Amino acid sequence: MSLDNQAALHRDGAKRPEWTPEDGGAEFASRVMDGVSAEGALLPRAEHPVPKRRELTAADCVSGVLSGSRTILSRAITLVESNLPVHAETSSRVIKEILPHTGKSTRVGITGVPGAGKSTFIDVLGNRLCEAGHKVAVLAVDPSSSVTKGSILGDKTRMERLSRHRNAFIRPSPSGGTLGGVTRKSRETMLLCEAAGYDVILVETVGVGQSEAAVRSMVDFFLLMVITGAGDELQGIKKGVMELADAILINKADGNNALKANTTRAEYDRILHFLRPATEGWETKAHTCSAAAGSGIGEIWGVIENFMKTVKASGVFAERRKQQTLSWVYTMVEDYIKQKFYGCEAVAKERSSVESRVTSGALSATEAASELIGLYEGSLARARTG
């Protein structure tokens, strides 16, 4: 990271997330976004005092979140993001308590090709919505955030304006490691934000690994951002992602680029005509905007509002929300049992040998599978009896 950022960090210690170790150094700069929400939170603290260092009880979290306190929301999120078993029980109690107060927001997923300008767009759209009286929460899903800290630093600077708006709450991706972990945390963060009164949730994906599908599975509307020159840019769109989108937005449609952007929009519409729409009863179309010039922003929000009206009327909305919850349950279950299998010592120890025997043809795939299953069940049996 640049020296300026380090300097900035040390100049303004308040910006460092509360959970940053006292001796934490520059490597925590990427978490400075938490600092922002925590800082915004310094104001309401008076109105809702909580001893900084004391662990929050489930009751503290619930009442604080429902009262709309940013500090408590922020700390409740830190709680659900925690990987410590001791926090798991509290956080699950919190989630259960706030559940009746969730689900009322418009959940929008935003993905895009590199350089499409997602953060600038979110900054502009978010400000418009906040000005119009909405409360906007911006979450990021980035399974790789623990490594690519850059992207979040980028967001921080690009979302400067939004991050300072009192109706906005910005939370970077939890450093969860596995996608499953990140997704669980992001979903529960979304619920917490809804309980805290945020009525628009913007979930940004950095488009690493399977993150688009993960985000699609937690939002109502999925927006794909691109830039002009579809022919080349499309190469940057991952397989199947276009088919997840409820709208494609061509950004940077300004100046000399405006005309090109319109051609690109027509090209996308042509391709979209050939693809199945992501949402039953809704035709995915391409639109243009310029986040920098602030044009087309109201129009795309209009598309989203129109989408919500349509799917709520048709019942697709309720059905999708229901299916999303159920598939979330089974994703967690299956992640757990898979993780238990692959985490099994006996399996982990033999895996590479089995793989090399199967690829060398010494073992049939079926034999290999049963060998691994045998190792797993054997260790289960020993675990019980021993």
Added chain:
Amino acid sequence: MSLDNQAALHRDGAKRPEWTPEDGGAEFASRVMDGVSAEGALLPRAEHPVPKRRELTAADCVSGVLSGSRTILSRAITLVESNLPVHAETSSRVIKEILPHTGKSTRVGITGVPGAGKSTFIDVLGNRLCEAGHKVAVLAVDPSSSVTKGSILGDKTRMERLSRHRNAFIRPSPSGGTLGGVTRKSRETMLLCEAAGYDVILVETVGVGQSEAAVRSMVDFFLLMVITGAGDELQGIKKGVMELADAILINKADGNNALKANTTRAEYDRILHFLRPATEGWETKAHTCSAAAGSGIGEIWGVIENFMKTVKASGVFAERRKQQTLSWVYTMVEDYIKQKFYGCEAVAKERSSVESRVTSGALSATEAASELIGLYEGSLARARTG
């Protein structure tokens, strides 16, 4: 089924599969394809006599299959298709034995929109290849075959010519139920056919559920068949399937339709330009043919041969085969552990109640997941101790 078919069945008992119960009625008509291969098999029987009713030993199967006997191949397939535990051990021994003699064929997957004329195409292409001295095995993957018997009856009549060619071997989809089961059986059937000297394996998918992905995961080249009028036809192509294809073939490019077919080909090429190719280092393109008129058949086979040259030279072929085997192993493992979870009585009993509580908001998704996992592990524990 129509009376004619019933009549046909009873007229020609030899066509009924060997494993059809003596008292088996019209409902076995759909298995008449086995009958065909079994009939072709009557000839070689003299050359390699095997008592019809006796169970084959693993050794019988291996020697018979390697000698190229169609009867034994047919019965060996019936063995790997069997769901009886007693057969599992023998069949896995057989597969292990023949393994060194497998992998040398060109594996081609073929899918298509309804009415694209897959079977006619396979009949014509298969005959050409057989005439050219190839040995061609045609397998079908149809997880739903137990219900949609129609499609297989259809194949039977449409592949009449090929089914009578001594270099051809046609095997309908095993009535396996689950996709996992069908896939395992089809993969092992493919290996048996390779061991029996078939150097071209055509795997047809009926495009139900996930069958395209399953077939893509077991073949080298994946062909998507469509007909003119992409604009409308594409609606018939399932999400993401176009992105699995190494070539798109527009069939029925004959007569008044020839011109339209060319326009369609251009349209597809245009769309394909925007999609990522299914195979690294290979550009997926659209082609036309007329299975009925027999035009364009040699050309598409040329494309497939050219593809094989390219991927073998680049090493993509070897790497894909290796990855296919490994992912097959882990698919089997994960199917097994999932099936064990969902098959668990305690889980099955509570599932719907958990689902309704979670959708009603009485339970958080995380709680629901841990409740189900708890039930599962509890029953595991009891199983061990009790």
